[in-house]
Every structure is written in C-alpha cells, then in structure tokens.
Amino acid sequence: FSFSSSRSFFVSRASRSTGFEDPTELTAGAGYSAFFFLGVVTMLMFFVEASKHLLAAAMSPLTVAT
Structure with missing residues (x-):
C-alpha cells in the first residue's frame, strides 16, 4: 500500500473528469486512503x-505446572 500512488490516481481521475484538479475530490481521496x-x-x-x-x-x- 503506497500513499503516493493512490494520491496521483485521484489527481489524474479528478483532472480527467473536470478538466482541472478538483481540490475537494483530492482531499476526499486522501482522507479515504488515510482512513x-x-x-x-x-x-x-x-x-x-x-x-x-x-x-x-x-x-x-504450563508455567503453573512447572
């Protein structure tokens, strides 16, 4: 489990869906992975x-027996 790869995955997904990096989706992704x-x-x-x-x-x- 590497934190940096999941973070870059969320960044690329956010930029692909909206055209620019969505900070709310980025923080949600980081929060989910941290949780x-x-x-x-x-x-x-x-x-x-x-x-x-x-x-x-x-x-x-065993300790009682010995």
Whole structure:
C-alpha cells in the first residue's frame, strides 16, 4: 500500500473528469486512503494484542505446572 500512488490516481481521475484538479475530490481521496490505512493499522494492533493475550493464557497452565 503506497500513499503516493493512490494520491496521483485521484489527481489524474479528478483532472480527467473536470478538466482541472478538483481540490475537494483530492482531499476526499486522501482522507479515504488515510482512513483505510488507520483502519488496517488498528486491526493489526488489535490482532497483535489478542494473540499476546491468547499466548499468555495458553502459557499460564504450563508455567503453573512447572
């Protein structure tokens, strides 16, 4: 996922549809990609935290047994 390529894509699409760069469509495209990126990062962080808790829960009986 590269931010610059998506931004240039939105710029070219805006200039093709209106004849000049539409700033509202450009900011909307940047906002959508940033929102998508934030969502992916949040999901990754959640999965890392969940796996840490699951790993700790799975390891606790072993540490108690030993």
